[in-house]
Amino acid sequence: MSSVIDLLKSHRSIRKFTDQAIEPELMEELFKAGQAAATSSFLQGSTVIRVSKPETREELARLAGNQPYVAKAAEFMIFCADLKRAGNYCEAYGKPFEGDFTEHFIIATVDVALMAQSLVTAAESVGLGICYIGGIRNNPGPVSELLQLPKGVYPVFGLCLGYPDQDPEIKPRLPLSVIVKRECYDEEGDKQAIEEYDDRIREYYRTRTGGGHGISWSEQVATLLSEKSRPHMKGFLEDKGFKFR
Amino acid sequence: MSSVIDLLKSHRSIRKFTDQAIEPELMEELFKAGQAAATSSFLQGSTVIRVSKPETREELARLAGNQPYVAKAAEFMIFCADLKRAGNYCEAYGKPFEGDFTEHFIIATVDVALMAQSLVTAAESVGLGICYIGGIRNNPGPVSELLQLPKGVYPVFGLCLGYPDQDPEIKPRLPLSVIVKRECYDEEGDKQAIEEYDDRIREYYRTRTGGGHGISWSEQVATLLSEKSRPHMKGFLEDKGFKFR
Numbered sequence: 016m017s018s019v020i021d022l023l024k025s026h027r028s029i030r031k032f033t034d035q036a037i038e039p040e041l042m043e044e045l046f047k048a049g050q051a052a053a054t055s056s057f058l059q060g061s062t063v064i065r066v067s068k069p070e071t072r073e074e075l076a077r078l079a080g081n082q083p084y085v086a087k088a089a090e091f092m093i094f095c096a097d098l099k100r101a102g103n104y105c106e107a108y109g110k111p112f113e114g115d116f117t118e119h120f121i122i123a124t125v126d127v128a129l130m131a132q133s134l135v136t137a138a139e140s141v142g143l144g145i146c147y148i149g150g151i152r153n154n155p156g157p158v159s160e161l162l163q164l165p166k167g168v169y170p171v172f173g174l175c176l177g178y179p180d181q182d183p184e185i186k187p188r189l190p191l192s193v194i195v196k197r198e199c200y201d202e203e204g205d206k207q208a209i210e211e212y213d214d215r216i217r218e219y220y221r222t223r224t225g226g227g228h229g230i231s232w233s234e235q236v237a238t239l240l241s242e243k244s245r246p247h248m249k250g251f252l253e254d255k256g257f258k259f260r
Numbered sequence: 261m262s263s264v265i266d267l268l269k270s271h272r273s274i275r276k277f278t279d280q281a282i283e284p285e286l287m288e289e290l291f292k293a294g295q296a297a298a299t300s301s302f303l304q305g306s307t308v309i310r311v312s313k314p315e316t317r318e319e320l321a322r323l324a325g326n327q328p329y330v331a332k333a334a335e336f337m338i339f340c341a342d343l344k345r346a347g348n349y350c351e352a353y354g355k356p357f358e359g360d361f362t363e364h365f366i367i368a369t370v371d372v373a374l375m376a377q378s379l380v381t382a383a384e385s386v387g388l389g390i391c392y393i394g395g396i397r398n399n400p401g402p403v404s405e406l407l408q409l410p411k412g413v414y415p416v417f418g419l420c421l422g423y424p425d426q427d428p429e430i431k432p433r434l435p436l437s438v439i440v441k442r443e444c445y446d447e448e449g450d451k452q453a454i455e456e457y458d459d460r461i462r463e464y465y466r467t468r469t470g471g472g473h474g475i476s477w478s479e480q481v482a483t484l485l486s487e488k489s490r491p492h493m494k495g496f497l498e499d500k501g502f503k504f505r
Contacts, residue, residue: 017382017385019264019381020290022264023293023378024292025296026297026298028298046440047436048264048268050434051269052377053271053273055392057431059434059477061439062439062441062445063439063441064441064442065441066443071443092440095445100438101478101482104478105485107478107482110486113486114484114486114489116489116490118397118489118491122394124373125417129376129377132378133268133377136264136377136378136381140262141265145298149301152366161444163445163446172370185296186302191291191292193345194306194307194308195291195307195308195310197309198310198313198316198407199309201408202345233352233353234349234353236301236302236345236346236349237353239364240347240355240357240359241356241358241359244364244367245363246363248361248362248366249504259504260494
């Protein structure tokens with residue numbers, strides 16, 4: 016249909032990078048491509064902290080749950096949802112600051128994700144590989160301290176960028192019939208479709224790891240949702256001024 | 261640098277569409293391109309409700325704050341964060357369901373945004389125009405009822421798709437220096453850069469509307485953050501099982 020569609024469909028996370036640096040001019044283009052993504056109410060609620068210092072990178076790799084590529088990738092950056100930049104102007108215009116509603120949290124978080132995903136597509140279009148690092152939310156407090164993130168700003172995820180030094184398979188996705196519904200939410204047929212998909216995923220892991228880790232999709236995600244996942248996030252975000260009003 | 265980067269940088273929202281339909285084969289490719297985006301912990305926490313019935317589209321246009329293109333675009337879909345699909349399997353594997361933490365909410369919301377943005381890029385690459393519709397969060401309860409969204413699923417935003425019948429200007433973004441920081445959060449120089457940007461935005465609105473609406477970026481976003489924005493979202497989400505624990 017289009018080479019861009021083929022590019023998008025060929026995405027896989029890269030966790031091993033060559034030593035090749037990314038040209039400054041290219042980095043600038045990637046940021047501009049990301050920035051051009053849609054932004055809710057024109058907020059532009061993203062701030063990207065680009066981290067180059069080796070000691071900070073090492074520390075972030077550790078805080079993200081020991082992910083060595085955070086230290087080793089040509090570029091690593093942390094995407095932050097930022098309500099401070101806009102909030103700074105409330106006083107200037109004689110308005111009260113009320114930007115701590117759940118809705119504001121959604122707007123800023125979605126803004127960040129849209130920007131990041133456009134930057135990712137731009138990067139992949141020139142042969143770079145990427146890996147999102149949700150693991151920085153393991154330790155959002157120390158990460159925020161390290162990057163001196165003020166109130167009104169929180170680290171949503173990290174992103175590794177670099178030239179790939181591996182060529183992993185594309186991970187199969189759920190059947191479209193399960194993801195895309197017509198007119199209303201309807202689970203008919205999903206159980207059967209997911210059963211077949213589970214078989215594919217077991218097989219995917221078997222061929223990748225040589226026999227050991229043949230876990231299905233449904234079992235993985237059931238585990239995810241049976242865990243008190245990062246229970247510190249709520250308190251951390253409230254401290255940062257996201258009050259979920 | 262790459263035609264994909266040029267494509268991404270040329271994004272603008274389209275709110276007027278021709279009557280031309282989108283071929284079913286192309287729609288399927290767009291969904292697959294979206295689905296190939298990264299997904300946190302392999303959750304795949306997105307469900308897309310594709311709405312075609314004219315009466316439902318009219319109702320959604322109304323619920324989104326009277327946005328006529330919601331009814332008129334060739335395609336309209338609602339992107340939902342979905343923790344139900346995965347949560348269904350907790351019982352099957354004998355695990356407790358704990359998927360109502362703030363972290364789970366972030367994971368699912370980010371998943372949706374990444375998928376949508378890849379779908380958007382795919383669409384724009386074949387000449388389609390798009391408009392995100394955050395306005396559906398004006399009335400998330402009625403929208404959810406209309407689409408029969410169960411507990412564990414919430415509508416994040418809508419998306420209009422169609423062939424453009426207008427050619428709006430690209431809206432200037434904040435200077436890169438304001439958005440991208442080195443090593444840590446640092447506002448030095450931002451005030452001045454935003455002042456200059458405010459002038460550009462005033463000018464952008466002046467030339468677009470013929471003199472009337474010369475509002476700056478900082479004033480717009482200060483207003484956004486001085487409003488108790490969609491204060492119903494918290495209660496709505498809690499009803500839907502997102503407990504922000």
